Amino acid sequence: MNTPVRLYAALPAAETGGKDKQQGLQVTALQRESLGKPVREVQVTGVAEVSCPADRASVRVSVTSTKESVNEVTNSISRRLEYILQTIRQHGIRDEHMSVRQFLHRDADTFSMNAEIVVTFSEFQKMEQMCRILLEKLDSSVHVGAPQFFHSAASLSQLRLHACVAAVENAQQKASKISQLLGESLGSPLLVREEETKEWRNEEEAAGREHSSTALPLLPHIPTATASSQVSVSFSFRDKSKKKL
Secondary structure, three states: OOOOOEEEEEEOOOOOOOOOOOOOEEEEEEEEEEOOEEEEEEEEEEEEEEEEEOOEEEEEEEEEEEEOOHHHHHHHHHHHHHHHHHHHHHOOOOHHHEEEEEEEEEEOOEEEEEEEEEEEEOOHHHHHHHHHHHHHHOOOOEEEOOOEEEOOHHHHHHHHHHHHHHHHHHHHHHHHHHHHHOOOOEEEEEEEEEEEEEEEEEOHHHHHHHHOOOOOOOOOOOOEEEEEEEEEEEEEEOOHHHHHO
């Protein structure tokens, strides 16, 4: 029985535009027995980073009122709430994307009520339009907070998937070039294994903007999420003997 033949090749690491360096090529061409026939394969690693901005934003709208009776303060808050909710719905926001809370308390001979509406947006232009209308039409008893941006669960799931797929594509490109270098023809993949994943948020820009000295108001910062993936992929080499038949 012939001894399996092993052939190793390696190239130096190449830097990418991301924070991490791309892993150097680690290629192994080997023969092993499978169903009585030697299987020749190449093993490579692939690394990729994918980023995406936040796709959701929540805005908190609060209303306060102080009156001498419960009915007065309730009616005052209700009128404002009705207008706010009507404005929100006119911008295509459904009820499941908003929440309303009301708090009533007594202070000596007066009654105060606070109402809070939290709205979640997926279209930032609609959010800006709604905030502008509320600030223009309502008095100072209504406060519109700054938007809080975040990533939805679906967005993060797609981000991780795209990072893994990109890493596999990079590994395939490496294997293809190595097979050409060795005078081989790349075959189908035998094994794909994700070895490492990382994920982080980019808040550095926002922190820097908050501490910068400027007279102009700062626009809300939209954070970015980045996912990285490292995979190990094995590809078979095509059998040269079949081409001769």
